[in-house]
Every structure is written in structure tokens, then in C-alpha cells.
Amino acid sequence: MADPRTPVVLYGGSGYVAGELFRLLAAHPGFRVAAFVSHSQVGQFVSDPFPHLHGAARGARFVGAEEALASVADCPAIAACFATPHGETARQVCAALDLIEGRGQQVRIIDLSADFRLPAETFARLYGTEPAAAQRLEQFTCALPDLAHTALAGTGTLQHIAHPGCFTTAVTLAAYPFLVRGWVEPDLFVSAVTGSSGSGRMPTGGTHHPDRAHNLYAYAPLAHRHEAEMRRLLTIDGREPEVEFVPHSGPFVRGIHATLRFRLRGERTLDELRGAIDATYAGSAFVASTAIPPQLRMVVGTNHARIGLAVRGRTLVVTSVIDNLVKGAAGGAVQWMNRLFGLAPESGLSHDGLGWY
Numbered sequence: 283m284a285d286p287r288t289p290v291v292l293y294g295g296s297g298y299v300a301g302e303l304f305r306l307l308a309a310h311p312g313f314r315v316a317a318f319v320s321h322s323q324v325g326q327f328v329s330d331p332f333p334h335l336h337g338a339a340r341g342a343r344f345v346g347a348e349e350a351l352a353s354v355a356d357c358p359a360i361a362a363c364f365a366t367p368h369g370e371t372a373r374q375v376c377a378a379l380d381l382i383e384g385r386g387q388q389v390r391i392i393d394l395s396a397d398f399r400l401p402a403e404t405f406a407r408l409y410g411t412e413p414a415a416a417q418r419l420e421q422f423t424c425a426l427p428d429l430a431h432t433a434l435a436g437t438g439t440l441q442h443i444a445h446p447g448c449f450t451t452a453v454t455l456a457a458y459p460f461l462v463r464g465w466v467e468p469d470l471f472v473s474a475v476t477g478s479s480g481s482g483r484m485p486t487g488g489t490h491h492p493d494r495a496h497n498l499y500a501y502a503p504l505a506h507r508h509e510a511e512m513r514r515l516l517t518i519d520g521r522e523p524e525v526e527f528v529p530h531s532g533p534f535v536r537g538i539h540a541t542l543r544f545r546l547r548g549e550r551t552l553d554e555l556r557g558a559i560d561a562t563y564a565g566s567a568f569v570a571s572t573a574i575p576p577q578l579r580m581v582v583g584t585n586h587a588r589i590g591l592a593v594r595g596r597t598l599v600v601t602s603v604i605d606n607l608v609k610g611a612a613g614g615a616v617q618w619m620n621r622l623f624g625l626a627p628e629s630g631l632s633h634d635g636l637g638w639y
């Protein structure tokens with residue numbers, strides 16, 4: 283009997299996010315990884331760079347893009363996930379779409395890179411180069427799955443998805459409930475700390491273990507590329523908020539802890555403020571407020587986001603935690619895939635975290 287699960291072509295080889303996508307999809311009831319594309323490890327076992335996935339990998343090997351796309355030539359509908367570096371991703375997406383569309387197959391792309399998140403001129407300003415596939419930008423929607431209605435309001439349809447960055451995810455989820463209600467001034471300061479897996483697998487001077495372990499430092503203060511994504515996703519009724527964003531490198535591997543400071547337009551009780559979060563995300567199984575300040579261990583390994591609050595007079599402080607590799611990337615991608623392919627929102631994502639790791 284034919285396998286009823288939708289085939290997924292996974293790009294990103296030995297990268298951290300690709301490994302997480304493989305882990306999540308291997309346990310998913312509605313999808314199967316039909317091919318895992320690498321540019322440097324073709325023919326190698328998937329379990330070589332991911333020894334913790336030996337069960338899921340079961341002897342699978344990395345393939346090149348051509349072989350991967352040939353292996354799904356007979357499938358009427360496919361998903362393709364890209365966890366590859368920006369710039370390179372747009373070229374690979376275009377090559378894949380040209381071939382798949384030419385064969386008359388249905389395809390949904392989920393891109394985790396920055397290549398389709400921003401308008402061409404913003405991308406060029408921040409990345410110092412024109413987008414590699416400007417002709418395809420309009421086919422992509424950049425939005426969070428828990429706030430999908432904000433994206434649908436514009437077009438009514440969703441074709442391909444450009445998943446927002448991991449910092450953007452933590453901050454947008456925390457800020458949106460208050461901005462959309464007009465309860466706060468559209469002017470926020472954000473300080474956020476990320477674990478080292480946010481920098482990907484290849485070590486550089488600033489991301490090498492001796493520089494990060496037992497250390498804490500800000501990087502790109504007021505100059506991080508995700509600030510533009512936050513401004514864009516938090517633009518409500520045409521009003522773009524002021525966002526001042528200072529990211530930090532933290533001495534841990536997984537997770538983002540973001541602290542947002544707002545000025546309230548009028549005084550609000552803690553119960554009212556918590557109610558705004560829980561009402562906004564009533565339709566999402568993954569986002570909720572907490573009675574105590576949220577901690578990374580509440581979410582690491584899971585697709586959950588937890589949001590805490592403190593209020594004094596007109597000052598509102600919101601703290602938000604996610605796992606950068608799951609909610610900020612692979613889990614968010616699976617959430618979108620569930621939606622695009624008509625599966626239950628929690629499919630493949632209902633597992634709890636480890637708590638202590």
C-alpha cells in the first residue's frame with residue numbers, strides 16, 4: 283500500500299536546524315522525509331553529524347538536490363523545507379521551484395533563512411546584496427503560524443512561507459497582544475539572550491566555546507538584522523513601531539530569553555494583561571502566559587513559547603522564552619506545514635521538554 287504521508291524534501295544537510303527538522307518529521311504522522319539534501323556530505327550517513335538521531339535515521343544517507351527532486355517526481359504534492367544559509371537558499375529554492383512547477387506538481391516551500399522575509403530594498407540594505415530571487419518574493423508570506431490571521435488578512439491565501447527569525451519569533455509573540463489592542467505606546471526596548479546554537483554549526487571567533495562559555499555579551503546592539511523583521515511583523519494598521527533591540531550571547535546551547543519594556547497608555551491590572559496574551563493565543567496550543575517569570579527549561583526541546591509579565595504604574599515588562607531551534611525554526615516550520623497540508627495544528631509537535639538537560 284502506498285505511504286499516505288506527504289513527502290518532504292529537506293535541505294540543510296548537517297546544519298543544526300535541519301537536524302531538528304529531521305528529528306521532528308521522523309516522528310510525524312502526516313509527513314515523511316523523502317530525501318535529505320546536503321551540499322558537502324552526499325553519500326554520508328545522516329547519523330554521522332547527528333549521532334543522537336540514529337533511530338530516526340535508520341541507515342539513511344544524504345543526497346544531492348538533483349537526486350532528491352528526482353526521488354519525488356511521481357508524488358502529486360510535496361513539501362520542501364530549507365534550513366540553508368541566506369543567499370544560497372534563494373538560489374536553491376528557485377532551482378527546486380522551476381523543476382517542480384515544470385513537472386506540474388503541487389509544492390509548498392517553508393524557508394527558514396532570511397531570503398524571502400523582507401522587501402527587496404530592506405534586504406539589500408541589511409544584507410549588502412540584492413535578494414537572489416526577487417521575482418519570487420511575492421509568493422512568500424513572512425508570518426508566525428500562531429499569528430497566521432495577520433498574514434491572511436493581506437492576501438487571503440498562503441503559498442510559500444518565509445519563517446521569521448528566532449529572535450523575531452520570541453519578541454513578536456510577546457509584543458503583539460499589547461500593540462494590537464493599542465494598550466502600549468508603539469515604542470519598545472528589547473534585550474534578548476540567545477544560546478550558542480543560534481549561530482549554526484560552524485564556529486567563528488565570536489561563537490567558539492571558550493568565548494561563549496562562562497561569558498555574556500551584547501552583539502550588534504541596535505544593529506541586528508532581526509530588528510527589521512520585528513518592525514515589519516508588528517506593524518498594525520500601517521503603523522510601524524519603534525523597536526530598539528539589543529541581542530546578547532548567553533553561555534548555554536539552546537533557547538532565547540527576551541525582555542521587552544513598554545510604556546502603557548493607561549494603567550492595566552496584571553490579570554487584564556495576562557488575559558490579553560491568553561485571548562490572543564486562545565487558538566494556539568503553543569503560546570501561553572505564565573504566573574511566574576518564564577524560564578528556558580519550560581520550553582527547551584519543545585515548540586512552546588511562554589510569556590510572563592510585570593507591571594508597575596505605566597511600565598510594562600514582558601519576558602518571553604522559546605527554543606530557538608524548535609519554536610524559532612524547525613517547530614515553527616512543522617506548525618506551518620500542518621496548516622498548509624490541513625493537518626491538526628499539534629501534529630508531530632505535542633511532545634514535552636526535558637526540564638533538566
Ligand SMILES: NC(=O)c1ccc[n+]([C@@H]2O[C@H](COP(=O)([O-])OP(=O)(O)OC[C@H]3O[C@@H](n4cnc5c(N)ncnc54)[C@H](OP(=O)(O)O)[C@@H]3O)[C@@H](O)[C@H]2O)c1
Nearest residue numbers: 295296297298299320321322365366395480482483606611
Ligand atoms: N540556528 C538557529 O537558531 C536558527 C533559527 C532560525 C533560523 N535559522 C536559519 O536557518 C538556517 C540554518 O541555520 P543553522 O543554524 O542550522 O545553520 P548551520 O548549522 O550553519 O547549517 C546550515 C547548513 O546548510 C548547509 N548548506 C547548504 N548549502 C550550503 C552552502 N552553500 N554553504 C554552506 N552551507 C550550506 C550546510 O550543511 P551541508 O554542508 O551538510 O549541506 C550547513 O551545515 C539559516 O538560514 C539560519 O539563519 C537558524
